[in-house]
Amino acid sequence: MDNNLNITYITIDAYVELDKYRFVYFVIMFTAYILIICSNSTIVCLIVIHKNLHEPMYIFIAALLLNSVLFTTVIYPKILxxxxxxxxxxxxSACLFQFYVCYSLGGSEFFLLAAMSYDRYVSICKPLQYPTIMTKTNICILLVVAWILPASQFAVPIGIFCNNSIYKCQCVSSGALSIYGVFMLANIALLPLLFILFTYTRILLISYRSCKTVRNKAAQTCLPHLLVLINFSCFVTYDVVVVRLESDFPKTARLIMTLQVILYHPLFNPVIYGLKMKEISKHLKKLLFQVKSH
Incomplete structure:
Protein backbone atom coordinates (compact mmCIF):
# COMPACT_ATOMS: atom_id res chain seq x y z
CA MET A 1 0.00 0.00 0.00
CA ASP A 2 1.28 3.47 -0.90
CA ASN A 3 0.46 6.33 1.50
CA ASN A 4 2.24 9.19 -0.30
CA LEU A 5 0.22 12.43 -0.30
CA ASN A 6 -2.33 10.75 1.97
CA ILE A 7 -3.60 8.66 -0.97
CA THR A 8 -3.84 4.95 -0.31
CA TYR A 9 -3.41 2.46 -3.15
CA ILE A 10 -3.71 -1.31 -3.14
CA THR A 11 -1.49 -3.39 -5.41
CA ILE A 12 -3.27 -6.19 -7.26
CA ASP A 13 -1.19 -9.34 -7.69
CA ALA A 14 -3.79 -11.89 -8.80
CA TYR A 15 -2.68 -11.95 -12.43
CA VAL A 16 -0.58 -14.95 -13.47
CA GLU A 17 2.35 -14.10 -15.82
CA LEU A 18 0.64 -10.93 -17.02
CA ASP A 19 3.62 -9.68 -19.06
CA LYS A 20 3.71 -12.93 -21.03
CA TYR A 21 -0.02 -13.25 -21.65
CA ARG A 22 -1.11 -9.58 -21.60
CA PHE A 23 -2.65 -9.63 -25.10
CA VAL A 24 -4.38 -12.98 -24.50
CA TYR A 25 -5.85 -11.73 -21.22
CA PHE A 26 -7.14 -8.57 -22.87
CA VAL A 27 -8.77 -10.33 -25.83
CA ILE A 28 -10.45 -12.94 -23.61
CA MET A 29 -11.75 -10.44 -21.07
CA PHE A 30 -12.88 -7.88 -23.66
CA THR A 31 -14.69 -10.59 -25.66
CA ALA A 32 -16.30 -11.90 -22.48
CA TYR A 33 -17.44 -8.40 -21.48
CA ILE A 34 -19.08 -7.80 -24.87
CA LEU A 35 -20.75 -11.23 -24.82
CA ILE A 36 -22.09 -10.71 -21.30
CA ILE A 37 -23.49 -7.25 -22.06
CA CYS A 38 -25.03 -8.32 -25.38
CA SER A 39 -26.53 -11.64 -24.20
CA ASN A 40 -28.05 -10.25 -21.02
CA SER A 41 -29.24 -7.02 -22.64
CA THR A 42 -30.83 -8.88 -25.56
CA ILE A 43 -33.07 -10.96 -23.30
CA VAL A 44 -33.92 -7.92 -21.15
CA CYS A 45 -34.92 -6.01 -24.30
CA LEU A 46 -37.04 -8.93 -25.53
CA ILE A 47 -38.88 -8.96 -22.20
CA VAL A 48 -39.45 -5.20 -22.36
CA ILE A 49 -40.60 -5.17 -26.00
CA HIS A 50 -42.99 -8.14 -26.07
CA LYS A 51 -46.20 -7.74 -24.09
CA ASN A 52 -46.71 -11.47 -23.58
CA LEU A 53 -43.49 -11.41 -21.51
CA HIS A 54 -44.82 -8.71 -19.18
CA GLU A 55 -45.49 -11.31 -16.48
CA PRO A 56 -43.97 -11.46 -12.98
CA MET A 57 -41.70 -14.40 -13.81
CA TYR A 58 -40.14 -12.65 -16.82
CA ILE A 59 -39.88 -9.33 -14.96
CA PHE A 60 -37.82 -11.05 -12.25
CA ILE A 61 -35.67 -12.69 -14.93
CA ALA A 62 -35.04 -9.27 -16.51
CA ALA A 63 -34.07 -7.89 -13.08
CA LEU A 64 -31.67 -10.80 -12.54
CA LEU A 65 -30.02 -10.29 -15.93
CA LEU A 66 -29.81 -6.54 -15.28
CA ASN A 67 -27.91 -7.46 -12.13
CA SER A 68 -25.34 -9.25 -14.28
CA VAL A 69 -24.95 -6.21 -16.54
CA LEU A 70 -24.36 -3.93 -13.54
CA PHE A 71 -21.93 -6.41 -11.94
CA THR A 72 -19.79 -6.76 -15.06
CA THR A 73 -19.83 -3.01 -15.69
CA VAL A 74 -18.32 -2.45 -12.24
CA ILE A 75 -15.69 -5.20 -12.66
CA TYR A 76 -14.60 -5.49 -16.30
CA PRO A 77 -13.45 -1.92 -17.17
CA LYS A 78 -11.01 -2.06 -14.24
CA ILE A 79 -9.76 -5.51 -15.28
CA LEU A 80 -9.18 -4.34 -18.86
CA SER A 93 -11.92 4.09 -1.96
CA ALA A 94 -12.40 2.55 -5.43
CA CYS A 95 -11.75 -0.89 -3.98
CA LEU A 96 -14.39 -0.33 -1.31
CA PHE A 97 -16.82 0.89 -3.97
CA GLN A 98 -16.28 -2.26 -6.03
CA PHE A 99 -16.69 -4.40 -2.92
CA TYR A 100 -19.89 -2.62 -1.94
CA VAL A 101 -21.55 -2.80 -5.37
CA CYS A 102 -20.52 -6.40 -6.10
CA TYR A 103 -21.66 -7.81 -2.76
CA SER A 104 -24.86 -5.75 -2.80
CA LEU A 105 -25.70 -7.16 -6.22
CA GLY A 106 -24.77 -10.63 -5.01
CA GLY A 107 -27.23 -10.29 -2.16
CA SER A 108 -29.85 -8.96 -4.58
CA GLU A 109 -29.42 -12.09 -6.69
CA PHE A 110 -30.48 -14.30 -3.78
CA PHE A 111 -33.52 -12.10 -3.11
CA LEU A 112 -34.50 -12.07 -6.78
CA LEU A 113 -34.21 -15.87 -6.93
CA ALA A 114 -36.38 -16.01 -3.79
CA ALA A 115 -38.96 -13.75 -5.48
CA MET A 116 -38.93 -16.07 -8.51
CA SER A 117 -39.48 -19.12 -6.33
CA TYR A 118 -42.39 -17.38 -4.58
CA ASP A 119 -43.90 -16.47 -7.95
CA ARG A 120 -43.66 -20.10 -9.10
CA TYR A 121 -45.08 -21.32 -5.78
CA VAL A 122 -48.15 -19.09 -6.07
CA SER A 123 -48.57 -19.89 -9.78
CA ILE A 124 -48.47 -23.67 -9.32
CA CYS A 125 -49.79 -24.17 -5.78
CA LYS A 126 -52.36 -21.34 -5.63
CA PRO A 127 -53.31 -20.65 -9.27
CA LEU A 128 -56.71 -19.11 -8.48
CA GLN A 129 -55.14 -16.56 -6.12
CA TYR A 130 -52.23 -15.74 -8.45
CA PRO A 131 -53.74 -12.57 -10.05
CA THR A 132 -54.60 -11.06 -6.66
CA ILE A 133 -51.24 -11.93 -5.04
CA MET A 134 -48.77 -11.14 -7.84
CA THR A 135 -50.04 -7.64 -8.59
CA LYS A 136 -47.91 -4.87 -10.12
CA THR A 137 -47.64 -3.23 -6.71
CA ASN A 138 -46.40 -6.42 -5.03
CA ILE A 139 -43.93 -7.04 -7.84
CA CYS A 140 -42.52 -3.52 -7.41
CA ILE A 141 -42.23 -4.06 -3.64
CA LEU A 142 -40.34 -7.33 -4.15
CA LEU A 143 -37.95 -5.68 -6.62
CA VAL A 144 -37.29 -2.70 -4.35
CA VAL A 145 -36.66 -4.98 -1.35
CA ALA A 146 -34.36 -7.20 -3.44
CA TRP A 147 -32.12 -4.25 -4.32
CA ILE A 148 -32.46 -1.95 -1.30
CA LEU A 149 -32.15 -4.44 1.56
CA PRO A 150 -28.71 -5.87 0.62
CA ALA A 151 -27.42 -2.39 -0.35
CA SER A 152 -28.48 -0.89 2.98
CA GLN A 153 -26.99 -3.73 5.01
CA PHE A 154 -23.63 -3.53 3.24
CA ALA A 155 -23.63 0.27 3.58
CA VAL A 156 -23.43 0.03 7.39
CA PRO A 157 -20.01 -1.61 7.71
CA ILE A 158 -18.41 -0.41 4.46
CA GLY A 159 -14.77 0.34 5.11
CA ILE A 160 -14.68 -1.98 8.11
CA PHE A 161 -16.16 -5.26 6.95
CA CYS A 162 -14.21 -5.79 3.74
CA ASN A 163 -12.45 -8.49 1.77
CA ASN A 164 -9.56 -10.43 3.30
CA SER A 165 -6.79 -8.47 1.51
CA ILE A 166 -7.99 -5.10 2.86
CA TYR A 167 -8.87 -6.70 6.19
CA LYS A 168 -5.23 -7.54 6.89
CA CYS A 169 -4.10 -3.97 6.18
CA GLN A 170 -6.82 -1.74 7.47
CA CYS A 171 -9.70 -3.43 9.25
CA VAL A 172 -10.31 -3.78 12.96
CA SER A 173 -11.01 -7.33 14.09
CA SER A 174 -13.63 -7.65 16.78
CA GLY A 175 -16.36 -9.96 17.96
CA ALA A 176 -19.03 -7.43 17.02
CA LEU A 177 -17.84 -7.28 13.40
CA SER A 178 -17.72 -11.06 13.18
CA ILE A 179 -21.26 -11.31 14.55
CA TYR A 180 -22.48 -8.67 12.08
CA GLY A 181 -20.78 -10.59 9.26
CA VAL A 182 -22.58 -13.78 10.25
CA PHE A 183 -25.86 -11.82 10.52
CA MET A 184 -25.45 -10.42 7.00
CA LEU A 185 -24.55 -13.83 5.59
CA ALA A 186 -27.61 -15.39 7.22
CA ASN A 187 -29.97 -12.56 6.26
CA ILE A 188 -28.79 -12.04 2.69
CA ALA A 189 -27.91 -15.60 1.64
CA LEU A 190 -29.01 -18.29 4.08
CA LEU A 191 -32.61 -17.16 4.76
CA PRO A 192 -33.47 -16.58 1.07
CA LEU A 193 -31.87 -19.94 0.26
CA LEU A 194 -33.96 -21.74 2.91
CA PHE A 195 -37.09 -19.97 1.63
CA ILE A 196 -36.28 -21.07 -1.94
CA LEU A 197 -35.74 -24.67 -0.86
CA PHE A 198 -39.04 -24.60 1.07
CA THR A 199 -41.05 -23.23 -1.88
CA TYR A 200 -39.55 -25.65 -4.40
CA THR A 201 -40.12 -28.55 -2.05
CA ARG A 202 -43.79 -27.56 -1.80
CA ILE A 203 -43.95 -27.21 -5.60
CA LEU A 204 -42.38 -30.66 -6.02
CA LEU A 205 -44.82 -32.32 -3.63
CA ILE A 206 -47.91 -30.68 -5.14
CA SER A 207 -46.71 -31.33 -8.71
CA TYR A 208 -46.08 -34.99 -7.90
CA ARG A 209 -49.71 -35.37 -6.73
CA SER A 210 -51.14 -33.42 -9.67
CA CYS A 211 -51.73 -34.19 -13.33
CA LYS A 212 -49.06 -34.42 -16.02
CA THR A 213 -49.79 -30.87 -17.25
CA VAL A 214 -48.98 -29.38 -13.84
CA ARG A 215 -45.81 -31.47 -13.59
CA ASN A 216 -44.66 -30.30 -17.03
CA LYS A 217 -45.37 -26.66 -16.16
CA ALA A 218 -43.40 -27.00 -12.91
CA ALA A 219 -40.46 -28.64 -14.69
CA GLN A 220 -40.34 -26.09 -17.53
CA THR A 221 -40.49 -22.99 -15.32
CA CYS A 222 -38.68 -24.14 -12.16
CA LEU A 223 -35.72 -26.04 -13.62
CA PRO A 224 -33.93 -22.94 -15.03
CA HIS A 225 -34.31 -21.14 -11.68
CA LEU A 226 -32.91 -24.14 -9.80
CA LEU A 227 -29.92 -24.42 -12.15
CA VAL A 228 -29.11 -20.72 -11.68
CA LEU A 229 -29.55 -21.06 -7.90
CA ILE A 230 -27.21 -24.07 -7.66
CA ASN A 231 -24.64 -22.36 -9.87
CA PHE A 232 -24.68 -19.12 -7.86
CA SER A 233 -24.72 -20.92 -4.47
CA CYS A 234 -21.53 -22.77 -5.42
CA PHE A 235 -19.71 -19.48 -6.04
CA VAL A 236 -20.99 -17.98 -2.78
CA THR A 237 -19.78 -21.08 -0.92
CA TYR A 238 -16.37 -20.66 -2.53
CA ASP A 239 -16.25 -17.01 -1.49
CA VAL A 240 -17.20 -17.78 2.12
CA VAL A 241 -15.01 -20.86 2.59
CA VAL A 242 -11.90 -19.84 0.64
CA VAL A 243 -11.84 -16.03 0.68
CA ARG A 244 -13.51 -15.15 3.98
CA LEU A 245 -11.92 -18.00 5.98
CA GLU A 246 -8.57 -17.43 4.22
CA SER A 247 -8.11 -21.07 3.25
CA ASP A 248 -4.78 -22.13 1.80
CA PHE A 249 -5.70 -22.07 -1.88
CA PRO A 250 -3.12 -21.86 -4.73
CA LYS A 251 -2.92 -18.51 -6.51
CA THR A 252 -3.62 -20.01 -9.95
CA ALA A 253 -6.63 -21.92 -8.61
CA ARG A 254 -7.97 -18.71 -7.03
CA LEU A 255 -7.62 -16.91 -10.36
CA ILE A 256 -9.51 -19.69 -12.16
CA MET A 257 -12.34 -19.62 -9.60
CA THR A 258 -12.53 -15.83 -9.74
CA LEU A 259 -12.76 -15.98 -13.53
CA GLN A 260 -15.59 -18.48 -13.10
CA VAL A 261 -17.46 -15.95 -10.96
CA ILE A 262 -16.97 -12.96 -13.26
CA LEU A 263 -17.03 -14.86 -16.57
CA TYR A 264 -19.02 -18.08 -16.36
CA HIS A 265 -21.92 -17.03 -14.14
CA PRO A 266 -22.95 -13.82 -16.01
CA LEU A 267 -22.94 -15.85 -19.26
CA PHE A 268 -24.68 -18.85 -17.70
CA ASN A 269 -27.86 -16.97 -16.76
CA PRO A 270 -28.86 -15.67 -20.22
CA VAL A 271 -28.00 -19.01 -21.83
CA ILE A 272 -30.18 -20.93 -19.35
CA TYR A 273 -33.13 -18.54 -19.56
CA GLY A 274 -32.75 -18.09 -23.31
CA LEU A 275 -32.80 -21.83 -24.00
CA LYS A 276 -34.97 -23.24 -21.21
CA MET A 277 -37.74 -20.65 -20.94
CA LYS A 278 -40.09 -21.50 -23.81
CA GLU A 279 -41.51 -18.01 -24.50
CA ILE A 280 -38.12 -16.29 -24.32
CA SER A 281 -36.58 -18.97 -26.54
CA LYS A 282 -39.36 -18.45 -29.11
CA HIS A 283 -38.73 -14.69 -29.36
CA LEU A 284 -34.97 -15.22 -29.37
CA LYS A 285 -35.21 -17.63 -32.32
CA LYS A 286 -37.35 -15.11 -34.23
CA LEU A 287 -34.77 -12.39 -33.56
CA LEU A 288 -31.87 -14.59 -34.72
CA PHE A 289 -33.82 -15.57 -37.84
CA GLN A 290 -34.43 -11.90 -38.67
CA VAL A 291 -30.73 -11.09 -38.19
CA LYS A 292 -29.72 -13.96 -40.47
CA SER A 293 -32.25 -12.97 -43.14
CA HIS A 294 -30.77 -9.47 -43.29
Missing part, protein backbone atom coordinates in the same frame (compact mmCIF):
# COMPACT_ATOMS: atom_id res chain seq x y z
CA UNK A 81 -7.33 -1.29 -17.56
CA UNK A 82 -5.15 -3.48 -15.33
CA UNK A 83 -4.23 -5.70 -18.26
CA UNK A 84 -2.94 -2.84 -20.41
CA UNK A 85 -1.16 -0.97 -17.57
CA UNK A 86 2.27 -1.76 -16.19
CA UNK A 87 1.14 -1.46 -12.56
CA UNK A 88 -2.04 -3.08 -11.32
CA UNK A 89 -3.21 -0.77 -8.53
CA UNK A 90 -6.50 0.54 -7.25
CA UNK A 91 -7.28 3.29 -4.76
CA UNK A 92 -8.65 2.20 -1.41
Missing amino acids: LDVVCEKQIISY
Whole structure:
Protein backbone atom coordinates (compact mmCIF):
# COMPACT_ATOMS: atom_id res chain seq x y z
CA MET A 1 0.00 0.00 0.00
CA ASP A 2 1.28 3.47 -0.90
CA ASN A 3 0.46 6.33 1.50
CA ASN A 4 2.24 9.19 -0.30
CA LEU A 5 0.22 12.43 -0.30
CA ASN A 6 -2.33 10.75 1.97
CA ILE A 7 -3.60 8.66 -0.97
CA THR A 8 -3.84 4.95 -0.31
CA TYR A 9 -3.41 2.46 -3.15
CA ILE A 10 -3.71 -1.31 -3.14
CA THR A 11 -1.49 -3.39 -5.41
CA ILE A 12 -3.27 -6.19 -7.26
CA ASP A 13 -1.19 -9.34 -7.69
CA ALA A 14 -3.79 -11.89 -8.80
CA TYR A 15 -2.68 -11.95 -12.43
CA VAL A 16 -0.58 -14.95 -13.47
CA GLU A 17 2.35 -14.10 -15.82
CA LEU A 18 0.64 -10.93 -17.02
CA ASP A 19 3.62 -9.68 -19.06
CA LYS A 20 3.71 -12.93 -21.03
CA TYR A 21 -0.02 -13.25 -21.65
CA ARG A 22 -1.11 -9.58 -21.60
CA PHE A 23 -2.65 -9.63 -25.10
CA VAL A 24 -4.38 -12.98 -24.50
CA TYR A 25 -5.85 -11.73 -21.22
CA PHE A 26 -7.14 -8.57 -22.87
CA VAL A 27 -8.77 -10.33 -25.83
CA ILE A 28 -10.45 -12.94 -23.61
CA MET A 29 -11.75 -10.44 -21.07
CA PHE A 30 -12.88 -7.88 -23.66
CA THR A 31 -14.69 -10.59 -25.66
CA ALA A 32 -16.30 -11.90 -22.48
CA TYR A 33 -17.44 -8.40 -21.48
CA ILE A 34 -19.08 -7.80 -24.87
CA LEU A 35 -20.75 -11.23 -24.82
CA ILE A 36 -22.09 -10.71 -21.30
CA ILE A 37 -23.49 -7.25 -22.06
CA CYS A 38 -25.03 -8.32 -25.38
CA SER A 39 -26.53 -11.64 -24.20
CA ASN A 40 -28.05 -10.25 -21.02
CA SER A 41 -29.24 -7.02 -22.64
CA THR A 42 -30.83 -8.88 -25.56
CA ILE A 43 -33.07 -10.96 -23.30
CA VAL A 44 -33.92 -7.92 -21.15
CA CYS A 45 -34.92 -6.01 -24.30
CA LEU A 46 -37.04 -8.93 -25.53
CA ILE A 47 -38.88 -8.96 -22.20
CA VAL A 48 -39.45 -5.20 -22.36
CA ILE A 49 -40.60 -5.17 -26.00
CA HIS A 50 -42.99 -8.14 -26.07
CA LYS A 51 -46.20 -7.74 -24.09
CA ASN A 52 -46.71 -11.47 -23.58
CA LEU A 53 -43.49 -11.41 -21.51
CA HIS A 54 -44.82 -8.71 -19.18
CA GLU A 55 -45.49 -11.31 -16.48
CA PRO A 56 -43.97 -11.46 -12.98
CA MET A 57 -41.70 -14.40 -13.81
CA TYR A 58 -40.14 -12.65 -16.82
CA ILE A 59 -39.88 -9.33 -14.96
CA PHE A 60 -37.82 -11.05 -12.25
CA ILE A 61 -35.67 -12.69 -14.93
CA ALA A 62 -35.04 -9.27 -16.51
CA ALA A 63 -34.07 -7.89 -13.08
CA LEU A 64 -31.67 -10.80 -12.54
CA LEU A 65 -30.02 -10.29 -15.93
CA LEU A 66 -29.81 -6.54 -15.28
CA ASN A 67 -27.91 -7.46 -12.13
CA SER A 68 -25.34 -9.25 -14.28
CA VAL A 69 -24.95 -6.21 -16.54
CA LEU A 70 -24.36 -3.93 -13.54
CA PHE A 71 -21.93 -6.41 -11.94
CA THR A 72 -19.79 -6.76 -15.06
CA THR A 73 -19.83 -3.01 -15.69
CA VAL A 74 -18.32 -2.45 -12.24
CA ILE A 75 -15.69 -5.20 -12.66
CA TYR A 76 -14.60 -5.49 -16.30
CA PRO A 77 -13.45 -1.92 -17.17
CA LYS A 78 -11.01 -2.06 -14.24
CA ILE A 79 -9.76 -5.51 -15.28
CA LEU A 80 -9.18 -4.34 -18.86
CA LEU A 81 -7.33 -1.29 -17.56
CA ASP A 82 -5.15 -3.48 -15.33
CA VAL A 83 -4.23 -5.70 -18.26
CA VAL A 84 -2.94 -2.84 -20.41
CA CYS A 85 -1.16 -0.97 -17.57
CA GLU A 86 2.27 -1.76 -16.19
CA LYS A 87 1.14 -1.46 -12.56
CA GLN A 88 -2.04 -3.08 -11.32
CA ILE A 89 -3.21 -0.77 -8.53
CA ILE A 90 -6.50 0.54 -7.25
CA SER A 91 -7.28 3.29 -4.76
CA TYR A 92 -8.65 2.20 -1.41
CA SER A 93 -11.92 4.09 -1.96
CA ALA A 94 -12.40 2.55 -5.43
CA CYS A 95 -11.75 -0.89 -3.98
CA LEU A 96 -14.39 -0.33 -1.31
CA PHE A 97 -16.82 0.89 -3.97
CA GLN A 98 -16.28 -2.26 -6.03
CA PHE A 99 -16.69 -4.40 -2.92
CA TYR A 100 -19.89 -2.62 -1.94
CA VAL A 101 -21.55 -2.80 -5.37
CA CYS A 102 -20.52 -6.40 -6.10
CA TYR A 103 -21.66 -7.81 -2.76
CA SER A 104 -24.86 -5.75 -2.80
CA LEU A 105 -25.70 -7.16 -6.22
CA GLY A 106 -24.77 -10.63 -5.01
CA GLY A 107 -27.23 -10.29 -2.16
CA SER A 108 -29.85 -8.96 -4.58
CA GLU A 109 -29.42 -12.09 -6.69
CA PHE A 110 -30.48 -14.30 -3.78
CA PHE A 111 -33.52 -12.10 -3.11
CA LEU A 112 -34.50 -12.07 -6.78
CA LEU A 113 -34.21 -15.87 -6.93
CA ALA A 114 -36.38 -16.01 -3.79
CA ALA A 115 -38.96 -13.75 -5.48
CA MET A 116 -38.93 -16.07 -8.51
CA SER A 117 -39.48 -19.12 -6.33
CA TYR A 118 -42.39 -17.38 -4.58
CA ASP A 119 -43.90 -16.47 -7.95
CA ARG A 120 -43.66 -20.10 -9.10
CA TYR A 121 -45.08 -21.32 -5.78
CA VAL A 122 -48.15 -19.09 -6.07
CA SER A 123 -48.57 -19.89 -9.78
CA ILE A 124 -48.47 -23.67 -9.32
CA CYS A 125 -49.79 -24.17 -5.78
CA LYS A 126 -52.36 -21.34 -5.63
CA PRO A 127 -53.31 -20.65 -9.27
CA LEU A 128 -56.71 -19.11 -8.48
CA GLN A 129 -55.14 -16.56 -6.12
CA TYR A 130 -52.23 -15.74 -8.45
CA PRO A 131 -53.74 -12.57 -10.05
CA THR A 132 -54.60 -11.06 -6.66
CA ILE A 133 -51.24 -11.93 -5.04
CA MET A 134 -48.77 -11.14 -7.84
CA THR A 135 -50.04 -7.64 -8.59
CA LYS A 136 -47.91 -4.87 -10.12
CA THR A 137 -47.64 -3.23 -6.71
CA ASN A 138 -46.40 -6.42 -5.03
CA ILE A 139 -43.93 -7.04 -7.84
CA CYS A 140 -42.52 -3.52 -7.41
CA ILE A 141 -42.23 -4.06 -3.64
CA LEU A 142 -40.34 -7.33 -4.15
CA LEU A 143 -37.95 -5.68 -6.62
CA VAL A 144 -37.29 -2.70 -4.35
CA VAL A 145 -36.66 -4.98 -1.35
CA ALA A 146 -34.36 -7.20 -3.44
CA TRP A 147 -32.12 -4.25 -4.32
CA ILE A 148 -32.46 -1.95 -1.30
CA LEU A 149 -32.15 -4.44 1.56
CA PRO A 150 -28.71 -5.87 0.62
CA ALA A 151 -27.42 -2.39 -0.35
CA SER A 152 -28.48 -0.89 2.98
CA GLN A 153 -26.99 -3.73 5.01
CA PHE A 154 -23.63 -3.53 3.24
CA ALA A 155 -23.63 0.27 3.58
CA VAL A 156 -23.43 0.03 7.39
CA PRO A 157 -20.01 -1.61 7.71
CA ILE A 158 -18.41 -0.41 4.46
CA GLY A 159 -14.77 0.34 5.11
CA ILE A 160 -14.68 -1.98 8.11
CA PHE A 161 -16.16 -5.26 6.95
CA CYS A 162 -14.21 -5.79 3.74
CA ASN A 163 -12.45 -8.49 1.77
CA ASN A 164 -9.56 -10.43 3.30
CA SER A 165 -6.79 -8.47 1.51
CA ILE A 166 -7.99 -5.10 2.86
CA TYR A 167 -8.87 -6.70 6.19
CA LYS A 168 -5.23 -7.54 6.89
CA CYS A 169 -4.10 -3.97 6.18
CA GLN A 170 -6.82 -1.74 7.47
CA CYS A 171 -9.70 -3.43 9.25
CA VAL A 172 -10.31 -3.78 12.96
CA SER A 173 -11.01 -7.33 14.09
CA SER A 174 -13.63 -7.65 16.78
CA GLY A 175 -16.36 -9.96 17.96
CA ALA A 176 -19.03 -7.43 17.02
CA LEU A 177 -17.84 -7.28 13.40
CA SER A 178 -17.72 -11.06 13.18
CA ILE A 179 -21.26 -11.31 14.55
CA TYR A 180 -22.48 -8.67 12.08
CA GLY A 181 -20.78 -10.59 9.26
CA VAL A 182 -22.58 -13.78 10.25
CA PHE A 183 -25.86 -11.82 10.52
CA MET A 184 -25.45 -10.42 7.00
CA LEU A 185 -24.55 -13.83 5.59
CA ALA A 186 -27.61 -15.39 7.22
CA ASN A 187 -29.97 -12.56 6.26
CA ILE A 188 -28.79 -12.04 2.69
CA ALA A 189 -27.91 -15.60 1.64
CA LEU A 190 -29.01 -18.29 4.08
CA LEU A 191 -32.61 -17.16 4.76
CA PRO A 192 -33.47 -16.58 1.07
CA LEU A 193 -31.87 -19.94 0.26
CA LEU A 194 -33.96 -21.74 2.91
CA PHE A 195 -37.09 -19.97 1.63
CA ILE A 196 -36.28 -21.07 -1.94
CA LEU A 197 -35.74 -24.67 -0.86
CA PHE A 198 -39.04 -24.60 1.07
CA THR A 199 -41.05 -23.23 -1.88
CA TYR A 200 -39.55 -25.65 -4.40
CA THR A 201 -40.12 -28.55 -2.05
CA ARG A 202 -43.79 -27.56 -1.80
CA ILE A 203 -43.95 -27.21 -5.60
CA LEU A 204 -42.38 -30.66 -6.02
CA LEU A 205 -44.82 -32.32 -3.63
CA ILE A 206 -47.91 -30.68 -5.14
CA SER A 207 -46.71 -31.33 -8.71
CA TYR A 208 -46.08 -34.99 -7.90
CA ARG A 209 -49.71 -35.37 -6.73
CA SER A 210 -51.14 -33.42 -9.67
CA CYS A 211 -51.73 -34.19 -13.33
CA LYS A 212 -49.06 -34.42 -16.02
CA THR A 213 -49.79 -30.87 -17.25
CA VAL A 214 -48.98 -29.38 -13.84
CA ARG A 215 -45.81 -31.47 -13.59
CA ASN A 216 -44.66 -30.30 -17.03
CA LYS A 217 -45.37 -26.66 -16.16
CA ALA A 218 -43.40 -27.00 -12.91
CA ALA A 219 -40.46 -28.64 -14.69
CA GLN A 220 -40.34 -26.09 -17.53
CA THR A 221 -40.49 -22.99 -15.32
CA CYS A 222 -38.68 -24.14 -12.16
CA LEU A 223 -35.72 -26.04 -13.62
CA PRO A 224 -33.93 -22.94 -15.03
CA HIS A 225 -34.31 -21.14 -11.68
CA LEU A 226 -32.91 -24.14 -9.80
CA LEU A 227 -29.92 -24.42 -12.15
CA VAL A 228 -29.11 -20.72 -11.68
CA LEU A 229 -29.55 -21.06 -7.90
CA ILE A 230 -27.21 -24.07 -7.66
CA ASN A 231 -24.64 -22.36 -9.87
CA PHE A 232 -24.68 -19.12 -7.86
CA SER A 233 -24.72 -20.92 -4.47
CA CYS A 234 -21.53 -22.77 -5.42
CA PHE A 235 -19.71 -19.48 -6.04
CA VAL A 236 -20.99 -17.98 -2.78
CA THR A 237 -19.78 -21.08 -0.92
CA TYR A 238 -16.37 -20.66 -2.53
CA ASP A 239 -16.25 -17.01 -1.49
CA VAL A 240 -17.20 -17.78 2.12
CA VAL A 241 -15.01 -20.86 2.59
CA VAL A 242 -11.90 -19.84 0.64
CA VAL A 243 -11.84 -16.03 0.68
CA ARG A 244 -13.51 -15.15 3.98
CA LEU A 245 -11.92 -18.00 5.98
CA GLU A 246 -8.57 -17.43 4.22
CA SER A 247 -8.11 -21.07 3.25
CA ASP A 248 -4.78 -22.13 1.80
CA PHE A 249 -5.70 -22.07 -1.88
CA PRO A 250 -3.12 -21.86 -4.73
CA LYS A 251 -2.92 -18.51 -6.51
CA THR A 252 -3.62 -20.01 -9.95
CA ALA A 253 -6.63 -21.92 -8.61
CA ARG A 254 -7.97 -18.71 -7.03
CA LEU A 255 -7.62 -16.91 -10.36
CA ILE A 256 -9.51 -19.69 -12.16
CA MET A 257 -12.34 -19.62 -9.60
CA THR A 258 -12.53 -15.83 -9.74
CA LEU A 259 -12.76 -15.98 -13.53
CA GLN A 260 -15.59 -18.48 -13.10
CA VAL A 261 -17.46 -15.95 -10.96
CA ILE A 262 -16.97 -12.96 -13.26
CA LEU A 263 -17.03 -14.86 -16.57
CA TYR A 264 -19.02 -18.08 -16.36
CA HIS A 265 -21.92 -17.03 -14.14
CA PRO A 266 -22.95 -13.82 -16.01
CA LEU A 267 -22.94 -15.85 -19.26
CA PHE A 268 -24.68 -18.85 -17.70
CA ASN A 269 -27.86 -16.97 -16.76
CA PRO A 270 -28.86 -15.67 -20.22
CA VAL A 271 -28.00 -19.01 -21.83
CA ILE A 272 -30.18 -20.93 -19.35
CA TYR A 273 -33.13 -18.54 -19.56
CA GLY A 274 -32.75 -18.09 -23.31
CA LEU A 275 -32.80 -21.83 -24.00
CA LYS A 276 -34.97 -23.24 -21.21
CA MET A 277 -37.74 -20.65 -20.94
CA LYS A 278 -40.09 -21.50 -23.81
CA GLU A 279 -41.51 -18.01 -24.50
CA ILE A 280 -38.12 -16.29 -24.32
CA SER A 281 -36.58 -18.97 -26.54
CA LYS A 282 -39.36 -18.45 -29.11
CA HIS A 283 -38.73 -14.69 -29.36
CA LEU A 284 -34.97 -15.22 -29.37
CA LYS A 285 -35.21 -17.63 -32.32
CA LYS A 286 -37.35 -15.11 -34.23
CA LEU A 287 -34.77 -12.39 -33.56
CA LEU A 288 -31.87 -14.59 -34.72
CA PHE A 289 -33.82 -15.57 -37.84
CA GLN A 290 -34.43 -11.90 -38.67
CA VAL A 291 -30.73 -11.09 -38.19
CA LYS A 292 -29.72 -13.96 -40.47
CA SER A 293 -32.25 -12.97 -43.14
CA HIS A 294 -30.77 -9.47 -43.29
